[in-house]
Amino acid sequence: MSTTLEMAQNCSLVFFITGCSSGFGRELAIAALASGFRVIATARTIETLKALEDLGAKSLSFDVNSPPDTLNELANKAIAIYGQVDYLVNNAGFTSGGAIEEHSPTEVLEQFNTNFFGLVNTTNAFLPHFRARGTGTLVNIGSVASTGGQPSAGIYAASKAAVDAVSDTWAKELAEYGIRSISVQPGNFRTEVLKPTNGRFAANKVDGYAMAHGVVEFLSKQYAGNEPGDPVKGAQNIITLVTKNGKLPLRLVLGDDAFPKLETFYKERLAELEATRELSTGTSFTQA
Template structure:
């Protein structure tokens, strides 16, 4: 590992994508700062050469600014921020309590904004930096049974697009990665929470949750392969896509989503157009 190598900071490295991304980054020669709420869960990454730090992305903006300062001081800079930490809140939208909704968005959306904002002053001064937000194909397919999760990921896609535009003049890039179904620990209890309240009749939502849990450990995507692709993508200098579906299912679902939206727009064009003032 070169002392001149770029530095990547990754959130949520206890398991799944975060851990795989850290290992892929180390293998590619990047210097890695791996973070998680429980540092003891990252022993294997530490042994492979990663620096580890405790991080709760729902901490206050002030605490996150201090964290960013501490992180930058380790190697003198951070070049890539991969916002991966998150969990899945399951349940029909009506079943989720206000507190459950807030917890979901505080981690998966506001945590990303606050942590990223903590690094931006340094990046703007350096005119360099790359934001990588781990979203989900759920932001497009919006499944019954995970509506709040999908809404948070859709918001993450939107903020990523905005950052890509706002920060371009500072030479700061941003990409939203939309994984499909990968064999990670997301369905395990620590990463998935189900609404405490259950309302009879939300059959499609409940069926999806049951199917999601039963599919755990049999998902088609290999997260190690995806992690290598992501590290390869962001390591390239120059333009990044605003959004990147990753996984065969995500690619096909994204294609169907946009084709379906275009077809729908054309079908209802008569209700969308012809709204201008008519000169008398």
């Protein structure tokens, strides 16, 4: 819990959070408010934000798939609410399940339009404000699925891997303006993300793909609603980290399931790197 002094210091800072109708977006808004920050909560359907308004959040109808000109107008409208935005939390997104081959080009584009292009366009709409002020923090919600390859989640994972890549680059490109960027990689938290009402599934079923289809079946019918992660605790950890002064890590791996998974992944990659050292190096031109 924040102290009275911390609450007083926080009260002037503003969070703008996308995708607050449920899940991490909603819990992040609640955690930020509880820590004394001001919050602008957004969703495509503003009626879903009534509970957050009752807690003190301002609400705004916001669709990350809007054209850039519209996003620019909405960003200006959001900034006008308090005269500033200090933290941009890019949380809006959805999951698309099924083997990669089963996804149509339209389904792939829909996944990237929301999870990646919408995130980039939304960020670009706020960057002039951050650059002019010489401060700001980008909090990009990725996924542990972006690393290692998970059957049935290839397109979703690819969109989140793209989020990791731009977040890492923003951290370097924007440092000269005093702007920080971090990608959060949550594991499996008990939100609505895996429920049929939120997730989408590739329409073109291909015979076989036993592993991918088995994972979809398990996640949607048995695992959804039984995930180990508590989104309340996860959201609080995100708020605690990103509101600390100083340099942020490039990534926050979040979850008791996610941390050992990525720890094992990176150890295996380092071992592979060393095993292929001889073929990986020695490829430069020989000096005369």
